[in-house]
Amino acid sequence: MFQKAKTMVFPRQVFAGHNVIERTGGMCKYLGLKGNALIVTGNKTKKIAGKKVEVLLNNDGYNVHTIEIGAATNENVKKVKKTAKEIKAGFLLGVGGGSKIDVAKLCAKEIGKPFISVPTSASHDGVASPKASIKGGVSVDAVVPLGIIADTYIIAKAPYSMLASGCADVISNLTAVKDWELAHKLRNETFSTSASTLSEMSARVIMENADIIKPGLEESVWIVIKPLIESGASMCIAGSSRPTSGSEHLFSHALDRIAPGKALHGEQCGVGAIMMMYLHDGNWEEIRYALKKIGAPVNAKQLGIKK
Structure with missing residues (x-):
């Protein structure tokens, strides 16, 4: 029944x-x-x-x-x-x-x-x-x-680093969904195709427009704000943070403990996404390329974290 x-x-x-x-x-x-x-x-x-x-x-x-x-x-x-x-x-x-x-x-x-x-x-x-x-x-x-x-x-009046951080946070959805798919396959965790699709689409919209997201432009905020809201909506569909939060977010939380206040949350998730996509044997280069185009950090040094 x-x-x-x-x-x-x-x-x-x-x-x-x-x-x-x-x-x-x-x-x-x-x-x-x-x-x-x-x-x-x-x-x-x-x-x-x-x-x-x-x-x-x-x-x-x-x-x-x-x-x-x-x-x-x-x-x-x-x-x-x-x-x-x-x-x-x-x-x-x-x-x-x-x-x-x-x-x-x-x-x-x-x-x-x-x-x-x-x-x-x-x-x-x-x-x-x-x-x-x-x-x-x-x-x-x-x-x-x-x-x-x-x-x-x-x-648009806020520091551009904040907008770039928001872009990085949404782009990191790609590895969150990869992790979620893996949890579904290995542990039979509940998976939502609609939530994961919306989450990935939000990331793709940011990446496809990376060339035209620039400082001081209200039009750039217009491009970014819709995927940000859609990313939040994917969590509403899933009933959890799974579509937007995976190992890249755990990486960010770890940085908050060992190097607090060095970088913005989204910036840390963006760098984490590069690493985690590499571990998934996925296309980490496209994530790095998009983040560089937008002006978000792509390595620990740019996050302000020393060795």
Whole structure:
């Protein structure tokens, strides 16, 4: 008797492109979000976009509270949870880079409230994923963003190394899928063809456009942001991080322990992907070529790691 069942949760609305931050209030109303809004941001990202979001939500009739945090730590998650309960937050918005979004999405899960992702950089696929990376751990289950607002004008102002890191993170999907296929063959691990195909396609789009992804171009962000969001969506389909996280991510986590703060997460995953594809006897050269074209690190020296 057939008894299989599966649940998939996706973002309900995604705005990507020039000046879409102006539509923040409209998205919140469309999604039926009520109650007090809590913006989770940082000192720099508040100036870049956090204050703007606050003003926009106020203009649309929302009562808004803002909390500034630093790194993605358990202490900051507790701090945001405490504030959310004190103000009786109806929903949260993560406005900033990966750490601000990760803290907001994990807090949203723990208090059972909706979450909107408003990235100010595109350094990895966490802007759309149901996972969060908290210091002291590897990756934990969080909540899928109910909505995503990826303003290409704002993201283009971030240091180019962040965009290159996001590209490298998505390109590293190729080895993650290889690992997943191997686990399916050797250990009969559940495998999703649709999730793996979407993950690989995201990587291929970045690689095929490597020649035209350049610093200071909003068009480059436009090319990259869709594969980043699709990469996150592949995790929603799979119900795990398998389509986007394999041995190349374990390599990155190992570097975080032995050489913390040397490079961005996506940059480390890109170098890890070169190594792991070589071990898979795959086409590691095409990964290296694409990363070089984009301007992402391709070896330990470029990651800032000494012998």
